[in-house]
Amino acid sequence: xxxxxxxxxxxxxxxxxxxxxxxxxxxxxxxxxxxxxxxxxxxxxxxxxxxxxxxxxxxxxxxxxxxxxxxxxxxxxxxxxxxxxxxxxxxxxxxxxxxxxxxxxxxxxxxxxxxxxxxxxxxxxxxxxxxxxxxxxxxxxxxxxxxxxxxxxxxxxxxxxxxxxxxxxxxxxxxxxxxxxxxxxxxxxxxxxxxxxxxxxxxxxxxxxxxxxxxxxxxxxxxxxxxxxxxxxxxxxxxxxxxxxxxxxxxxxxxxxxxxxxxxxxxxxxxxxxxxxxxxxxxxxxxxxxxxxxxxxxxxxxxxxxxxxxxxxxxxxxx
Amino acid sequence: xxxxxxxxxxxxxxxxxxxxxxxxxxxxxxxxxxxxxxxxxxxxxxxxxxxxxxxxxxxxxxxxxxxxxxxxxxxxxxxxxxxxxxxxxxxxxxxxxxxxxxxxxxxxxxxxxxxxxxxxxxxxxxxxxxxxxxxxxxxxxxxxxxxxxxxxxxxxxxxxxxxxxxxxxxxxxxxxxxxxxxxxxxxxxxxxxxxxxxxxxxxxxxxxxxxxxxxxxxxxxxxxxxxxxxxxxxxxxxxxxxxxxxxxxxxxxxxxxxxxxxxxxxxxxxxxxxxxxxxxxxxxxxxxxxxxxxxxxxxxxxxxxxxxxxxxxxxxxxxxxxxxxxxxxxxxxxxxxxxxxxxxxxxxxxxxxxxxxxxxxxxxxxxxxxxxxxxxxxxxxxxxxxxxxxxxxxxxxxxxxxxxxxxxxxxxxxxxxxxxxxxxxxxxxxxxxxxxxxxxxxxxxxxxxxxxxxxxxxxxxxxxxxxxxxxxxxxxxxxxxxxxxxxxxxxxxxxxxxxxxxxxxxxxxxxxxxxxxxxxxxxxxxxxxxxxxxxxxxxxxxxxxxxxxxxxxxxxxxxxxxxxxxxxxxxxxxxxxxxxxxxx
Numbered sequence: 030x031x032x033x034x035x036x037x038x039x040x041x042x043x044x045x046x047x048x049x050x051x052x053x054x055x056x057x058x059x060x061x062x063x064x065x066x067x068x069x070x071x072x073x074x075x076x077x078x079x080x081x082x083x084x085x086x087x088x089x090x091x092x093x094x095x096x097x098x099x100x101x102x103x104x105x106x107x108x109x110x111x112x113x114x115x116x117x118x119x120x121x122x123x124x125x126x127x128x129x130x131x132x133x134x135x136x137x138x139x140x141x142x143x144x145x146x147x148x149x150x151x152x153x154x155x156x157x158x159x160x161x162x163x164x165x166x167x168x169x170x171x172x173x174x175x176x177x178x179x180x181x182x183x184x185x186x187x188x189x190x191x192x193x194x195x196x197x198x199x200x201x202x203x204x205x206x207x208x209x210x211x212x213x214x215x216x217x218x219x220x221x222x223x224x225x226x227x228x229x230x231x232x233x234x235x236x237x238x239x240x241x242x243x244x245x246x247x248x249x250x251x252x253x254x255x256x257x258x259x260x261x262x263x264x265x266x267x268x269x270x271x272x273x274x275x276x277x278x279x280x281x282x283x284x285x286x287x288x289x290x291x292x293x294x295x296x297x298x299x300x301x302x303x304x305x306x307x308x309x310x311x312x313x314x315x316x317x318x319x320x321x322x323x324x325x326x327x328x329x330x331x332x333x334x335x336x337x338x339x340x341x342x343x344x345x346x347x348x
Numbered sequence: 349x350x351x352x353x354x355x356x357x358x359x360x361x362x363x364x365x366x367x368x369x370x371x372x373x374x375x376x377x378x379x380x381x382x383x384x385x386x387x388x389x390x391x392x393x394x395x396x397x398x399x400x401x402x403x404x405x406x407x408x409x410x411x412x413x414x415x416x417x418x419x420x421x422x423x424x425x426x427x428x429x430x431x432x433x434x435x436x437x438x439x440x441x442x443x444x445x446x447x448x449x450x451x452x453x454x455x456x457x458x459x460x461x462x463x464x465x466x467x468x469x470x471x472x473x474x475x476x477x478x479x480x481x482x483x484x485x486x487x488x489x490x491x492x493x494x495x496x497x498x499x500x501x502x503x504x505x506x507x508x509x510x511x512x513x514x515x516x517x518x519x520x521x522x523x524x525x526x527x528x529x530x531x532x533x534x535x536x537x538x539x540x541x542x543x544x545x546x547x548x549x550x551x552x553x554x555x556x557x558x559x560x561x562x563x564x565x566x567x568x569x570x571x572x573x574x575x576x577x578x579x580x581x582x583x584x585x586x587x588x589x590x591x592x593x594x595x596x597x598x599x600x601x602x603x604x605x606x607x608x609x610x611x612x613x614x615x616x617x618x619x620x621x622x623x624x625x626x627x628x629x630x631x632x633x634x635x636x637x638x639x640x641x642x643x644x645x646x647x648x649x650x651x652x653x654x655x656x657x658x659x660x661x662x663x664x665x666x667x668x669x670x671x672x673x674x675x676x677x678x679x680x681x682x683x684x685x686x687x688x689x690x691x692x693x694x695x696x697x698x699x700x701x702x703x704x705x706x707x708x709x710x711x712x713x714x715x716x717x718x719x720x721x722x723x724x725x726x727x728x729x730x731x732x733x734x735x736x737x738x739x740x741x742x743x744x745x746x747x748x749x750x751x752x753x754x755x756x757x758x759x760x761x762x763x764x765x766x767x768x769x770x771x772x773x774x775x776x777x778x779x780x781x782x783x784x785x786x787x788x789x790x791x792x793x794x795x796x797x798x799x800x801x802x803x804x805x806x807x808x809x810x811x812x813x814x815x816x817x818x819x820x821x822x823x824x825x826x827x828x829x830x831x832x833x834x835x836x837x838x839x840x841x842x843x844x845x846x847x848x849x850x851x852x853x854x855x856x857x858x859x860x861x862x863x864x865x866x867x868x869x870x871x872x873x874x875x876x877x878x879x880x881x882x883x884x885x886x887x888x889x890x891x892x893x894x895x896x897x898x899x900x901x902x903x904x905x906x907x908x909x910x911x912x913x914x915x916x917x918x919x920x921x922x923x924x925x926x927x928x929x930x931x932x
Binding site: 064065079080081082083084085114115116117118123126127185189190193198201203204205206209294295296297299303304306307310311312 | 625627
């Protein structure tokens with residue numbers, strides 16, 4: 030599986046990811062410093078005191094000097110600096126921790142997306158033009174028509190508020206996050222909210238792809254040979270039907286990563302998405318750059334993973 | 349489906365529905381008067397604190413947490429009176445008002461067991477004064493009245509270098525007016541009498557608080573980030589922290605003060621979305637909402653809770669310490685770009701225009717339209733917020749009135765052709781959700797009652813503040829959140845030459861000789877004499893129509909019925925050591 034060509038491809042892509050991260054962090058660094066306002070100014074700081082604060086954080090240095098200091102810190106020491114708003118908080122461990130939280134929620138969302146989406150798509154295709162097909166197709170249309178934050182709000186309203194009131198606290202979804210990585214009970218609903226629109230897209234695509242594949246001659250031959258229908262669907266039809274699905278997996282993963290911004294804020298999850306919004310509003314330069322850098326790395330790695338999945342799904346594809 | 353199986357299915361459905369109804373009709377929990385076994389207090393804050401170092405703290409969240417970790421010589425009690433804290437009694441003040449002698453309690457200890465003596469007070473205040481310049485802190489000026497402050501606050505060393513100087517008691521970082529004749533006496537000599545001095549050093553969680561040098565010197569800048577070195581004299585100490593996620597505190601065993609803490613643990617979650625935090629509170633995940641400086645609940649949630657019979661008794665809406673008003677540009681010079689028709693050099697016509705704009709705004713209607721009469725109330729008693737010392741009284745501020753007829757008459761007299769009020773712009777920052785609807789309301793009031801069209805301009809917060817303080821706007825959203833309960837905090841920080849007016853750090857540019865002289869006099873007085881002079885200053889601002897008062901902010905809090913002893917005053921939450929969790 031891991032041929033020489035594949036290994037060369039992987040290493041080329043990893044180098045490209047590094048350059049992408051550098052380009053993104055540089056663009057964000059320069060852009061954020063051009064924005065009006067900063068994290069340090071407030072009504073109580075006047076004149077000289079404000080200048081002293083800028084000096085303390087090195088923000089009175091020329092932009093080029095600040096930039097080279099930042100690059101040196103990032104590449105030589107893995108140091109992304111310190112928060113301006115939350116003093117003493119180092120950015121690198123903060124965004125790494127938050128990235129793993131976001132990745133955890135995203136992974137559950139992806140499992141849900143692919144698992145549920147494929148299941149619905151296969152069932153709809155196999156039961157084409159029956160009430161099962163109609164219900165699942167309608168559900169899919171509703172799913173990808175509604176933004177994830179609308180779905181999230183409805184889910185909270187139902188599972189966290191209405192169910193809590195109706196069962197007098199007996200059974201409901203407890204909003205929030207405990208510990209660093211949460212629990213299954215806290216992840217499933219935000220993962221569902223994040224993944225459901227994409228699961229709907231996967232369902233529709235899987236259905237269409239399956240319908241095309243199960244009409245192929247080799248499927249007819251497999252049936253003629255007397256194979257059971259489940260074996261035909263799973264072992265013969267599904268694998269070929271997955272190729273179009275894998276094609277959209279890249280943008281889908283990116284959608285899940287970036288969709289986490291709103292979902293994490295709504296569910297109070299201490300992930301990268303929540304940090305993204307807060308840091309921009311606070312003009313906390315270092316965190317903004319750190320968050321964008323981490324997102325660029327995550328998306329690059331996710332895309333690489335998706336591209337490598339092609340090799341697994343379709344042995345004809347080689348790099 | 350056979351008839352038998354259909355009947356069975358129907359019976360199962362009925363049974364399931366019955367169970368759910370029974371569950372829904374379950375009795376509500378009752379609250380006992382006995383203490384709960386688990387004395388853990390849980391509440392959310394909407395953003396992580398910036399620092400727990402009293403020398404550099406400047407955010408409300410920081411001080412709301414720190415006030416439970418640190419103490420000063422004096423403090424504000426729940427009724428906003430200055431009372432002794434680490435000091436055993438109120439200080440002896442010399443007849444000339446220049447020397448304050450504090451006697452310390454002998455039983456005060458830090459949470460690591462180190463005894464607190466006068467050298468800790470000297471170290472803490474010298475450190476805070478030295479950091480005010482080098483680090484640019486917001487509340488270093490709370491110590492500004494002490495002799496030697498100007499020299500110490502201009503020192504530049506930071507970090508370990510500064511700690512070295514402090515250890516060596518270097519004159520460059522030693523307030524000459526701060527001495528310790530013995531281990532339990534601190535003598536403070538002021539450079540000028542300052543009736544506000546005790547209020548300033550009582551401000552919770554800031555420069556007047558005492559820190560342990562043994563802890564600080566281990567990491568001068570970040571000692572407070574590590575639970576092992578986040579040492580204070582307060583009833584609680586930090587036990588763990590996941591930045592931007594959670595913070596935990598535990599009570600200090602055998603704490604020296606009173607009341608002794610009943611709540612043994614305090615757990616804070618950082619949740620950015622207020623509605624999410626309120627939902628979790630309603631689920632029972634939190635005991636309090638609004639503590640930690642986050643009492644600005646969404647109005648929709650507050651209205652919903654007010655209309656929910658099982659919850660409305662848990663809601664407390666309380667006045668806070670913020671007033672919002674409109675400032676005029678009142679000075680025209682080379683540095684202030686705004687100019688405009690309201691500048692004082694244009695004499696009576698400019699005065700009449702300012703008054704016209706003020707009286708054309710219905711402040712009560714503003715509070716209803718913008719705040720639903722919940723998160724704010726009309727400012728009719730002067731700029732100092734209702735409930736604070738210096739508040740003039742309900743309806744006492746004529747600028748808080750609404751008289752569209754008089755406003756129109758004044759406008760017609762001052763600007764008969766409409767040329768002066770053409771092309772005006774009101775600038776605001778939309779970061780606070782109230783600012784945009786306020787701007788739109790003002791625009792409509794000036795249009796409807798004066799026939800003057802004022803453009804609206806939104807500018808991002810920190811850019812807005814910088815430009816406003818430079819005098820770049822003709823009409824601007826203005827406001828102040830009081831630091832401590834003393835009128836000096838308002839009059840020294842908003843107007844007058846001593847602040848930097850007209851050209852530096854001054855929104856309106858307002859300064860007159862009479863104002864400068866009176867504020868200097870009032871700052872040196874105390875008691876009734878000071879209050880009388882501060883009232884005269886308020887009248888000066890009214891007579892010169894320096895502002896259009898809009899509203900006083902209010903905070904919304906939620907307390908579970910089983911939480912006893914929690915509450916708030918204008919400034920801060922009640923301390924954690926006064927709270928008890930009852931059985932529920």
